[in-house]
Amino acid sequence: MKGAMLVGGFGTRLRPLTVNTPKPMLPLVNIPFLEIELLHLKEYGVDEVVLSTGYLPVVFDEYFGDGSRMGMKLTHVTEDKPLGTCGAIKNVAEHLGDGPVVVCNGDILTDLDIGELLEYHRRKGAHVTITLTPVEDPTAYGLVPLDTDGRIKEFLEKPSWDQVVTNLINAGTYVLDPAVLEQVPAGENYSFERQLFPDLLQRGEPLYGFRSDCYWLDLGTPEKYLSAHHDILNGGIEVPFGGKEMGENAFVGRDVKIGRDAVLYGPLLIGDNVSIGAGAEILGLTCIGNGVRVGPEARIEGAVILDDVTIGERCVVEQSVVGRGTVLGSGVHVAEHSVLGDNIEAGDGNEFKRGIRVWPSTVIEADKIKF
Numbered sequence: 001m002k003g004a005m006l007v008g009g010f011g012t013r014l015r016p017l018t019v020n021t022p023k024p025m026l027p028l029v030n031i032p033f034l035e036i037e038l039l040h041l042k043e044y045g046v047d048e049v050v051l052s053t054g055y056l057p058v059v060f061d062e063y064f065g066d067g068s069r070m071g072m073k074l075t076h077v078t079e080d081k082p083l084g085t086c087g088a089i090k091n092v093a094e095h096l097g098d099g100p101v102v103v104c105n106g107d108i109l110t111d112l113d114i115g116e117l118l119e120y121h122r123r124k125g126a127h128v129t130i131t132l133t134p135v136e137d138p139t140a141y142g143l144v145p146l147d148t149d150g151r152i153k154e155f156l157e158k159p160s161w162d163q164v165v166t167n168l169i170n171a172g173t174y175v176l177d178p179a180v181l182e183q184v185p186a187g188e189n190y191s192f193e194r195q196l197f198p199d200l201l202q203r204g205e206p207l208y209g210f211r212s213d214c215y216w217l218d219l220g221t222p223e224k225y226l227s228a229h230h231d232i233l234n235g236g237i238e239v240p241f242g243g244k245e246m247g248e249n250a251f252v253g254r255d256v257k258i259g260r261d262a263v264l265y266g267p268l269l270i271g272d273n274v275s276i277g278a279g280a281e282i283l284g285l286t287c288i289g290n291g292v293r294v295g296p297e298a299r300i301e302g303a304v305i306l307d308d309v310t311i312g313e314r315c316v317v318e319q320s321v322v323g324r325g326t327v328l329g330s331g332v333h334v335a336e337h338s339v340l341g342d343n344i345e346a347g348d349g350n351e352f353k354r355g356i357r358v359w360p361s362t363v364i365e366a367d368k369i370k371f
């Protein structure tokens with residue numbers, strides 16, 4: 001079965017993590033997120049997938065190639081300019097065939113039952129089926145009110161609160177009959193959410209909503225990126241990850257050196273070739289990448305540390321993200337959803353708090369930042 005994945009966005013809200021890495025290629029439990037998403041599709045027989053890329057396309061190509069390593073057939077199509085969600089799929093239509101296709105936003109972590117979704121699409125005779133999920137604040141999403149038969153009445157992208165008549169939003173996984181793309185102008189920026197869906201509804205075409213209470217998270221912001229890790233480590237969604245269990249819920253990769261009196265208190269995941277200094281504490285809901293060095297008596301809690309980071313002695317990193325190759329001197333404190341980009345050098349004693357974000361490759365002298 002065929003699918004298409006929208007992975008061309010700039011991931012602006014996740015900057016600076018997305019400066020060198022497109023959002024779908026950011027690691028989640030040390031696996032590029034898109035690999036998790038593609039394997040989820042494959043589980044339901046969707047094994048021929050077109051990746052609609054735009055921003056940093058080589059990162060996808062270098063990692064996945066033609067998909068044969070995963071037992072899938074992947075086709076990469078790169079836009080010259082952003083074509084919008086629908087324009088991007090129109091642009092790959094020649095690869096999609098005539099039957100229904102599964103189209104996914106490339107930033108959704110979910111365990112949606114795609115088999116049930118496809119069955120629902122057929123049973124309803126829908127031209128488009130949109131997966132729906134309930135959320136507390138629908139204003140950041142596409143609002144989708146239904147009638148009692150599950151037929152979509154309206155599609156309101158990023159509604160204001162006075163338009164909110166339901167808590168059901170577009171969960172970013174669709175089944176489309178490719179014929180609906182015929183009316184879409186080729187090579188133009190065109191949106192599913194603001195153009196195609198409202199247009200089809202106006203013409204009375206059958207668009208249905210498939211409501212699911214499965215796990216669902218849009219990875220669009222640093223807070224959500226941390227939550228996704230916490231949820232996987234907590235077992236809120238099942239995503240197979242590496243490492244061997246060493247003590248309760250502490251998963252540790254190959255060639256990991258753990259210093260004297262270091263404490264590992266899970267749930268946590270540590271990648272390969274990592275060293276943890278004497279007396280360091282790695283505490284719950286932390287994910288540490290490959291090649292990371294943690295200095296003596298450092299404390300890491302609820303954090304995501306990407307590959308090849310060096311954390312100095314007595315540093316504290318809590319509920320924050322540290323980008324690839326970044327080096328923290330001693331006694332640095334990173335907390336409260338702060339995000340440090342890749343390859344930063346932060347001297348001793350700096351304090352990054354209150355969600356501060358630091359651009360990649362910044363060099364910061366000792367004791368300069370107390371935020």
Ligand code: GDD
Pocket residue numbers: 006007008009010052053054079081082083084085088105106107108140141142143157169170171172193218220
């Ligand atoms: N190829 C390509 N070209 N991909 C794009 C483009 C483009 O021009 N624009 C966005 N994308 C991709 C992004 O990479 C992402 O994977 C996906 O399309 C959705 O874009 P986001 O920027 O993440 O949109 P959103 O989160 O604000 O809203 C969308 O998702 C919500 C669910 O998370 C909408 O579909 C909402 O209706 C929906 O509720």
Ligand code: MG
Pocket residue numbers: 105107218219220
């Ligand atoms: Mg999104």
